[in-house]
Amino acid sequence: MPVNLQNDRPLAWDSAALDADTKAMLDNLQPNILRxxxxxxxxxxxxxxxxxxxxxxxxxxxxxxxxxxxxKHLEEVRAFNAxxxxxxxxxxxxxxxxGYRDLGHTVxxxxxxxxxxxxxxxxxxxxxxxxxxxxxxxxxxQREIHAVILIxxxxxxxxxxxxxxxxxxxxxSARLLGEETGQGMRNPAGDGIEHFGxxxxxxxxxxxxxxVEKEPKRHWDPAFPLENILVADPFSPNPSRHFGSYFVFRxxxxxxxxxxxIEQDLADSLDLDGSDRDRAGALLIGRFKDGTPVTSxxxxxxxxxSNDFTFDGDEGAKCPFSGHIRKTxxxxxxxxxxxxxxxxxxGTRSDQPWDDAAPSTRPAGEVGLLFMAxxxxxxxxxxxxxxxxxxxxxxxxxxxxxxxVIGQGKRVVKVTFxxxxxxPEQSAPHAQVAQTITMKGGEYFFMPSLAxxxxx
Ligand code: HEM
Numbered sequence: 001m002p003v004n005l006q007n008d009r010p011l012a013w014d015s016a017a018l019d020a021d022t023k024a025m026l027d028n029l030q031p032n033i034l035r036x037x038x039x040x041x042x043x044x045x046x047x048x049x050x051x052x053x054x055x056x057x058x059x060x061x062x063x064x065x066x067x068x069x070x071x072k073h074l075e076e077v078r079a080f081n082a083x084x085x086x087x088x089x090x091x092x093x094x095x096x097x098x099g100y101r102d103l104g105h106t107v108x109x110x111x112x113x114x115x116x117x118x119x120x121x122x123x124x125x126x127x128x129x130x131x132x133x134x135x136x137x138x139x140x141x142q143r144e145i146h147a148v149i150l151i152x153x154x155x156x157x158x159x160x161x162x163x164x165x166x167x168x169x170x171x172x173s174a175r176l177l178g179e180e181t182g183q184g185m186r187n188p189a190g191d192g193i194e195h196f197g198x199x200x201x202x203x204x205x206x207x208x209x210x211x212v213e214k215e216p217k218r219h220w221d222p223a224f225p226l227e228n229i230l231v232a233d234p235f236s237p238n239p240s241r242h243f244g245s246y247f248v249f250r251x252x253x254x255x256x257x258x259x260x261x262i263e264q265d266l267a268d269s270l271d272l273d274g275s276d277r278d279r280a281g282a283l284l285i286g287r288f289k290d291g292t293p294v295t296s297x298x299x300x301x302x303x304x305x306s307n308d309f310t311f312d313g314d315e316g317a318k319c320p321f322s323g324h325i326r327k328t329x330x331x332x333x334x335x336x337x338x339x340x341x342x343x344x345x346x347g348t349r350s351d352q353p354w355d356d357a358a359p360s361t362r363p364a365g366e367v368g369l370l371f372m373a374x375x376x377x378x379x380x381x382x383x384x385x386x387x388x389x390x391x392x393x394x395x396x397x398x399x400x401x402x403x404x405v406i407g408q409g410k411r412v413v414k415v416t417f418x419x420x421x422x423x424p425e426q427s428a429p430h431a432q433v434a435q436t437i438t439m440k441g442g443e444y445f446f447m448p449s450l451a452x453x454x455x456x
């Protein structure tokens with residue numbers, strides 16, 4: 001039976017009843033797509049090949065010596081949960097359209113990729129998403145990147161050791177164009193956070209039965225069909241069994257100092273006092289720092305971070321339509337747009353991102369998010385989100401404004417915020433808050449099946 005990408009029932013990956021095609025899919029799929037792999041420490045390498053035979057040999061060698069399958073990863077997670085057995089590091093490979101060309105695939109063949117955004121490459125799609133000109137990107141991203149190699153684990157030592165081996169094995173003809181280092185950050189409750197101090201990575205489309213089972217599902221259904229992230233790998237030996245995923249990588253620098261000033265200015269202008277001042281930032285993100293959705297509660301709640309909510313009935317009196325999580329997932333529609341986010345923070349700092357220290361003590365640059373996400377269509381998922389939702393001032397309701405966190409492009413309309421949580425009265429129209437995130441470069445990749453990589 002062919003792999004059913006449309007099935008709404010989450011995948012019971014360890015069921016004895018699993019059909020042969022789905023089993024083969026799991027044995028040939030890279031990890032970190034269906035389910036996030038631990039990558040508290042992460043090394044991201046950007047490579048250029050320059051020689052077809054060398055490039056192929058290099059990727060094949062990484063695939064056969066260092067890469068595990070999605071199934072192996074899921075078995076490791078199960079063993080860890082049952083007995084605390086430590087898993088092995090994650091190694092992932094993505095290839096850009098230029099990379100496929102450099103591995104010997106003709107222009108004609110590369111057209112087999114249905115996704116125009118992938119075939120164009122990120123440098124040719126800046127107009128669509130209002131990205132900065134390529135000349136303003138960091139140098140490595142201005143160059144022609146052929147492959148990205150991700151190495152992740154819970155501890156730095158194994159990542160560093162693997163990085164050394166993989167860089168050391170680069171053929172003479174190839175170049176390491178540049179690299180990034182990601183490091184997870186956690187708040188005192190142990191939840192992963194981003195540099196503005198907010199819990200991140202909580203809301204995800206889930207594809208596996210064991211993950212879905214753990215979630216309450218009274219309001220929001222976290223189960224998604226595989227078609228949200230998987231596509232047949234066109235160059236694999238058997239595309240009906242071998243799958244891959246389109247991968248977007250963007251380096252997003254965060255001006256934390258400016259964002260913290262904006263939070264304070266907004267709290268002042270809304271006359272928020274005491275603990276209610278935290279609502280200013282929550283109106284921008286859509287969640288309080290501890291992850292409590294602002295549409296559900298007027299103050300941080302503590303405890304487990306809820307994802308069981310919708311915005312139904314909230315006409316902007318609790319969460320503005322511009323709130324980052326409302327822009328990027330309206331919840332009552334657009335489920336097919338949701339990607340699997342697998343980002344990681346970069347840059348180190350000595351202050352505590354979650355506390356109330358003065359904005360002047362915060363970093364104004366050099367820290368941010370390595371935004372990464374898996375898509376079955378970059379055109380109708382990542383790019384659509386950024387172009388038609390995030391950067392669209394009229395999305396859902398006229399006068400909504402840009403996403404205050406990641407919106408790009410000229411901010412024209414004036415916006416309002418709810419003065420008291422849950423009450424319809426809105427503030428006087430304000431200029432939109434300034435942009436505090438700068439895109440420093442990136443690329444679109446395809447994460448092919450292991451069957452393809454091993455056969456190179
Ligand atoms: C530095 C840049 C970014 C920061 C600081 C940031 C921050 C956050 C935070 C704090 C959350 C809430 C945690 C959660 O619900 O999991 C979140 C959720 C989310 N973000 Fe971002 N984000 C960034 C970039 C992006 C980009 C570039 C996109 C896509 C264009 C994006 C899409 C989403 C989506 C889809 C969600 C989940 C919404 C939901 O399902 O409720 N984010 N982000």
